[in-house]
Amino acid sequence: MTAYAIAHLRPTDPHPEIVTYIEKIQATLDPFGGRFLVHGAEVEVEEGSWPGTVVVLAFPDMAQARGWYESPAYQEILPLRTRHIEGDVVLVPGVPDGYDPARTAAKLRDAAAA
Numbered sequence: 425m426t427a428y429a430i431a432h433l434r435p436t437d438p439h440p441e442i443v444t445y446i447e448k449i450q451a452t453l454d455p456f457g458g459r460f461l462v463h464g465a466e467v468e469v470e471e472g473s474w475p476g477t478v479v480v481l482a483f484p485d486m487a488q489a490r491g492w493y494e495s496p497a498y499q500e501i502l503p504l505r506t507r508h509i510e511g512d513v514v515l516v517p518g519v520p521d522g523y524d525p526a527r528t529a530a531k532l533r534d535a536a537a538a
Contacts, residue, residue: 426518427489431479433464433511445504452501456492457484476511489515 436442453459462480483489492498493515 425485425520427483427486428461428516428518429458429479429481429483429489429493429513430516431511431513432474432476433479433509434476436509439508441504442508445501448501448504449498452495452498453481453492455497456488456495458482458488458492486515486517 458481460479461482462478464477464479467474467478481489481492483492493513
C-alpha cells in the first residue's frame with residue numbers, strides 16, 4: 425500500500441544550504457522507491473490557514489518511507505533544511521485499492537451504537 429511523506433514548510437528566505445538540500449534529496453529517495461508528487465507548490469487555502477508550501481513524496485509502503493527518513497543519507501542532508509525552514513513532516517499510509525469511505529462510516533456508526 426502506497427505511503428506518503430507530507431511536509432508543511434513555512435515561508436522563509438532562500439539560503440544556499442536549502443539549494444544544496446534540494447540538489448541532494450533525490451539520491452536519498454531512489455533506494456527507497458520514493459518520488460515527488462508535489463514539491464513546494466503554493467496552496468489554495470479553502471479552510472483554516474496554511475502559511476507556506478507543501479511537499480508530498482510517495483513510497484511503495486510505510487517501511488520504505490520510514491527507511492528513507494531514517495536513512496543515514498537523508499539524515500546527513502536533513503539539517504541543511506531544518507536549519508533554515510520551519511515545518512512539520514508526517515509519514516502516512518495510503519488507503520488500499522477499492523477503499524470505500526461508506527464502509528468506514530458504517531463501522532463508525534456501529535461502534536457508536538454499541
